[in-house]
Amino acid sequence: MQFARADAQAKQMRKEAGAWLRELRTQAGLSQIELASRLGFKYYTFVSQVENGFGRVPTASMEAWARALGVDPSHFAKVLLSYYEPELYRLLYEVRT
Amino acid sequence: MNVIPFPSTPIRETGQWPVVELRRVIDACSESIANGAASGWEMGKTENGDPQIYLLGPPPNYDCILCISRLGQLYVIEDGNGRVLFENNDPMLLAEQTVELLRRGKAALAARIMVAWFALRETIQEKTEAILAEPLELLTHLAPQMAALV
Numbered sequence: 001m002q003f004a005r006a007d008a009q010a011k012q013m014r015k016e017a018g019a020w021l022r023e024l025r026t027q028a029g030l031s032q033i034e035l036a037s038r039l040g041f042k043y044y045t046f047v048s049q050v051e052n053g054f055g056r057v058p059t060a061s062m063e064a065w066a067r068a069l070g071v072d073p074s075h076f077a078k079v080l081l082s083y084y085e086p087e088l089y090r091l092l093y094e095v096r097t
Numbered sequence: 098m099n100v101i102p103f104p105s106t107p108i109r110e111t112g113q114w115p116v117v118e119l120r121r122v123i124d125a126c127s128e129s130i131a132n133g134a135a136s137g138w139e140m141g142k143t144e145n146g147d148p149q150i151y152l153l154g155p156p157p158n159y160d161c162i163l164c165i166s167r168l169g170q171l172y173v174i175e176d177g178n179g180r181v182l183f184e185n186n187d188p189m190l191l192a193e194q195t196v197e198l199l200r201r202g203k204a205a206l207a208a209r210i211m212v213a214w215f216a217l218r219e220t221i222q223e224k225t226e227a228i229l230a231e232p233l234e235l236l237t238h239l240a241p242q243m244a245a246l247v
Contacts, residue, residue, distance in 0.1 A: 010158050032144040045166040046179030048143035054151040054161040058178045 009086075015053030017083035022051045024069045038068040056084055114140075114148050114167065118191070122165055125195035126152050134199065135162060152199075163198060165191070174198060 025035050036044035049055040057065050066076035082089040129135040136159055141149045152163040161177045172191045174183040183194045
C-alpha cells in the first residue's frame with residue numbers, strides 16, 4: 001500500500017514538474033520547437049515528453065534549460081529537485097538539525 | 098495506357114495514431130511489459146498535436162524509457178534523456194526498431210549486472226583467499242612436525 005502511494009506520488013510530482021516547465025516556457029514566450037532549438041535538440045519531442053510529465057530534465061542539462069527559459073539555474077534545479085526527488089529535497093532543505 | 102499515381106492512404110497530419118500502427122507499436126512493447134522491463138505505456142501529444150507514445154519503466158519512478166513520436170510521416174524514437182535512437186518514415190521499421198531497442202536495453206542491463214557480479218565475486222574471492230591462506234600456511238608448517246611425532 002505504502003509503495004502504491006509512493007508510486008502514484010512520483011507520477012503526480014513529475015506531472016506537476018512538467019506543468020511548471022510549461023508555464024516557464026510560456027512566460028518566456030517560447031514554443032516547444034523554439035525551446036528545443038535553443039537546447040540544440042534535433043526534434044522538439046523531448047520537450048513535450050518532459051512537459052507531459054513522462055520524462056525528466058536530465059541533471060546534466062538543467063543549467064542549459066534554465067538559461068534557455070531565462071531563469072536562475074540554482075533556483076531551477078532546486079524546484080525540479082523538489083518534484084523529482086521530494087525526499088532528498090526535504091532532507092536537504094527542510095529538515096532542521 | 099497511362100498509369101495515374103494515386104497517392105497512398107493519406108496520413109493524418111496530427112492527432113491520433115492510426116489503429117494499425119498503434120497496434121504494431123504496442124505489440125512491439127508487449128514483451129518488455131510482460132518481462133517487467135517496462136510497466137506500461139501511455140499516450141500524449143506535443144504542443145502541435147503530434148501524437149506520442151511513452152513506454153514507462155518499472156516502479157517506483159515509472160520514468161519514460163522510450164518515447165515514440167509521429168511527426169507527420171516521420172517516426173522518431175527517443176530515450177528518456179532525449180537522445181534520438183531512431184528516425185524513419187517507415188512504420189514497419191518502427192515496430193522492428195522498437196523491439197530491437199528494447200532488447201538492447203535489456204542486454205545493456207544484463208551486461209551491467211554481469212559486471213557488478215564479477216566485481217563482487219572478485220572482492221569476495223580476495224577476502225576469502227586471505228582468510229584461507231593463513232590456516233593453509235599454518236598447516237604447511239605444522240604438518241612436517243606432526244608427521245615427525247607420529
